[in-house]
Amino acid sequence: MNQIDSSIRASAPGTLMLLGEHAVLHGARALVLAVDKRIRVELTALDQPQLEIESALGQYSAPIDQRPWDATFSFILTAFEHCYSAFAETGKACSAGLRLRVESDFSHLVGLGSSAAVTVATLAVLNRWFGQSPDNDQLFEQARTVMLQVQGRGSGADLAAAIEGGMVAYHQSGKRQKLATLPPVGLYYCGYKLKTPLVLERVAGAAEQLPHLYHQLYQLMAECAEQACVAAGESDWSLLGRLMNYYQGLMDALGVNDAKLSQMIYQLREDPEVQGAKISGSGLGDCVISLGQPRSVALPDRIPVEVAPEGVCFD
Structure with a gap:
């Protein structure tokens, strides 16, 4: 000691x-x-x-x-x-x-x-x-x-x-x-956050009602995530951005999206510098992340971050 x-x-x-x-x-x-x-x-x-x-x-x-x-x-x-x-x-x-x-x-x-x-x-x-x-x-x-x-x-x-x-x-x-390392990312706080264990409880409850559909949904999410890992490993940022958008749709189907998050995401996707945008984290609040930093779209509550090696x- x-x-x-x-x-x-x-x-x-x-x-x-x-x-x-x-x-x-x-x-x-x-x-x-x-x-x-x-x-x-x-x-x-x-x-x-x-x-x-x-x-x-x-x-x-x-x-x-x-x-x-x-x-x-x-x-x-x-x-x-x-x-x-x-x-x-x-x-x-x-x-x-x-x-x-x-x-x-x-x-x-x-x-x-x-x-x-x-x-x-x-x-x-x-x-x-x-x-x-x-x-x-x-x-x-x-x-x-x-x-x-x-x-x-x-x-x-x-x-x-x-x-x-x-x-x-x-x-x-x-x-x-x-x-x-990634290209620059943008991060934006929606103004509220539901704790992750509570989000997981809600998702688990919904999955119990439709177990077969949720099983298929998780399979799609896993396939998308695996392709994203490959794309990131090959520095294929255009493909990674498209997969982020696709995964966001699956998060919506999972039940962890809401109107405020959707609005932020679609605003970001309108910017030509943004290759993809989605929820970051368990959802039902917290942050939205973009691959690429927008120039023509200004969202409030931006959190300036860079990937740290x-x-x-x-x-």
Whole structure:
């Protein structure tokens, strides 16, 4: 373990789903991007056995071996529990305390994978604090364990991009393929967001009523996503844009589109610089993403982002 006066800093990028939402949970590949908006976690040693957390969401303080649950910091506390338990199994005592200070380039209300970024960055500093040096595969498995413990479900695609950076073709088995960088993308927030677990519940309920049709729908989504991964790997941006538009139609059929999102998407497609536009994420709110940045169409609530080649790193 580090000395009392030590400080460790790591950061991880926010993420965006380009294509493959929902279908990735049914065995399809997905395309996910790391963006240049990061979450930074700084670990500072304390001379008292306390765990302290500071962020824009609030503060937390408790004895390091008696940690009451606080849903505000669910991902951080679960990440700490994971690393602390593994350290305790070695038979060593943890007599020092630590403070985790979180800073973010973006609001947690906007769907840029804040939970994934803070989980990955927190695990990075904690692993180093407890004397561990996991590789990217091990870090991914740790982060996915934390994610599933907190929210019960999720593909892990945003975790993969937060760790690897750039554009990643991802399968929920954990297989990740880093691809060439994209042309510029546009990102626009619709003004509201329904949490992903609630969207998944609605989709699951609809699928129970029409299981055969939804099975076929997921097959179409998987085929589209696979072609998109191939197109992205070959830097065929024109084809990728067409596949984004096609996938958006399938998202509509899935029941996760609405009038506001549709209006934004069709406005973007009118711009000659835009090769494709669709929902980014689980849907029923949040963001719309375009392949190419529009010049003649101006939508409000634009979030300036670029694809970031670097994933999690120590600062």
